[in-house]
């Protein structure tokens with residue numbers, strides 16, 4: 001098996017990638033991450049989905065392609081320009097709501113146990129506000145992050161933040177975690193069914 005072969009992709013994907021190129025947006029997720037997002041999205045019929053970091057809509061398109069007709073996706077980005085691009089290609093899909101707002105503000109106002117799936121692809125929800133974000137997941141809910149393997153666009157010093165983030169997830173008794181050397185490097189944390197959310201002491205990952 002050649003796991004580089006992604007033989008099915010969302011209809012809007014080529015146009016989204018062309019638009020990302022035109023805008024000089026270099027932070028789009030990889031197709032392999034997208035395919036994983038779509039497969040996991042299909043495991044949550046009627047699910048409530050959250051994407052932190054819409055970008056130009058690459059991950060959004062993949063999530064929508066896996067979601068059923070009764071699922072709903074909230075996607076959040078603080079950059080109105082990239083969200084406008086995503087909206088141009090995906091805005092007709094009534095299952096998605098675009099929020100142009102700071103991710104931390106969105107996380108703070110969202111009710112606990114609101115989501116079945118969170119793709120945390122912005123700073124808030126990953127390197128800050130991690131506990132607050134995990135608290136938004138229902139039991140059985142999936143938290144997914146990528147870009148955990150060294151990337152050419154990382155700013156100096158970024159790599160030292162990764163072990164802290166991974167340790168913060170792996171120390172939680174209320175989540176089952178797995179590391180995947182897939183695409184840019186993925187980690188999945190699933191909230192244990194019936195778990196009471198663990199209050200963990202503030203760690204460097206939650207203080208950034």
Ligand SMILES: C[S@@+](CC[C@H](N)C(=O)[O-])C[C@H]1O[C@@H](n2cnc3c(N)ncnc32)[C@H](O)[C@@H]1O
Pocket residue numbers: 027028029051052053054055056057058059060076077078079082101102103104121122123124
């Ligand atoms: C890695 S990109 C997202 C890529 C997208 N999920 C995809 O699949 O192509 C990160 C995004 O986070 C957004 N961002 C950065 N800081 C943010 C913040 N504080 N709140 C919300 N979004 C933020 C950036 O504008 C950027 O579009």
